[in-house]
Amino acid sequence: MMNSKLILGTVQFGVNYGINNNAGQVTQTEVNRILEYAAENGIEKLDTSSAYGNSEEALGNSNLINCKKIAVISKYPRCSKSPRECLNDSLKKLGVNSLYGYLIHHFDFYQEKPDIWTEIEQLKSEGLIQNIGFSLYTPEQLEYLVNNKVKFDIIQLPYNMFDRQFESYFPKLKELGVEIHTRSVFLQGLFFKAFDAFPEKLMPMRKYVEKLQNYCKEQNINIANLAVAYSISKQAIDGVLMGVDNCNQLQSNIECANYNLSLEDIAFVDSIEVKEKELLNPVNWK
Template sequence: MKITLGTVQFGINYGISNTHGVPSDEALKGILSVANEAGINQLDTALAYGNAEERLGMFADNRFQIITKFPAVTSQAELENTLEQSLTRLNSTSVYGYLAHNADILIENPLLWETLQQAKKEGKIDKIGFSLYHPEQLEKLLALNIIPDLVQLPYSILDRKFESKLVELKQLGTEIHVRSVFLQGLYFMNPDQLPEKLKPLTTALTELHAVCTANQVAVGDVALNYVIANPNIDKIVMGVETAAQLKQNIQMVCDWKADASLFSKIEAIEINDKSLLNPVNW
């Protein structure tokens, strides 16, 4: 299963279309059970996700590989302490992945990479890396000879700014995880009811919905399977609010029939203001 379960919704209210809020303990247990039964073996979390790490420490029961992320820190000692705190909350002695939540953290303080490498040697981390927001960040880090074992980056049907970097990363042996395949739910929204700031996307979103309607496929099915079909992408980080949503997303993958011509039509949709494809600008 090419899905990694994102957990930001487990600790904070998140997402432009989130209507359920943070799941209860029972609901969270249900989501994790569905994930485990479907063969999803990774969870993606972060210190910044409220109490998500702590809740995973209580309910994940060592059934999953955990990837977590650290915020901006001022020193190598602070990074060591932050890692130890995450491990304590996760009720674990090690994590599969430990990433800078924003690649700028490592660009501004490259010595932190040495701390991550040491923790990897000590067996506390399997894979070290960073979360990217802009292709320029990757270029700066590679120039510093900071070669990631694992990266996370945004990628979706309308936001393909990292396309050229995917092959480069695979050549370096990097495991590539992508987030925002539904662009925080934007693709599901009614194009005529977008918030004022996002109205410049109305035309593109209308075209996307029209292509999907003409081909008798749901927007969510197309958005998810377009990314899954990319051979350079190892995992899709996908958050859900309920177990029913997760089951629906898994079914989207299982039922999909490949259609290259459909993907080509979507790739032809033009975005005038690409900055609006980055949720930080919302």
């Protein structure tokens, strides 16, 4: 059972999110069901941010985080408040005294105001946060941290069947004792996109999606199983972050996490090499 590697993403609890999300923001009743089911099925961590609308309030309103012993990771976004003010707000909304992890959400904001990292280190020293780190988008951002000898405990980054740009850094991160969390396992639903529904901007990605969908059809494999199990199978990855719109989706994600990959499956995914690197970042899809 690989459920302990799954991290419950909660962005949908506060805002509408995802290229294929037609359900809208998750209701409080469904949030409660999801948290109950997650805890019952071995999921130990959840990920949120004060930038995710009222996600933190929805989690706090459930009153389930403490009693189910779910570790919370939140993030400090680009904002006018100090890290301490923002963290205190998050703790209050979540109904907890401390966080398992607190990440800088927007790397460019950190580069503009590097002193915020010193403040976050101070909050860790006071016991308000167990682990501190960064949410990244590009390998260049990671290189900046490593080159400047910034010490962090957790790194969150995109990783999926198409986007494996950070993989070469995994050994170094493990050597430094960093906990690696990955997100975007389905590349915001792109793997499932119907060919006739591709936006013009994403047309260069269609050939890769077609190759993936054809392989799964030939092998009688569910694309979701392949996508999740591939990330879960990476020994260096400590957590695979997945957001959900409802409890049934969480159940499906857990089933995917426990799918047994073949060596042929892994070799196939490894053979996919996306040349249009800029389209691996959904920010560039608009």
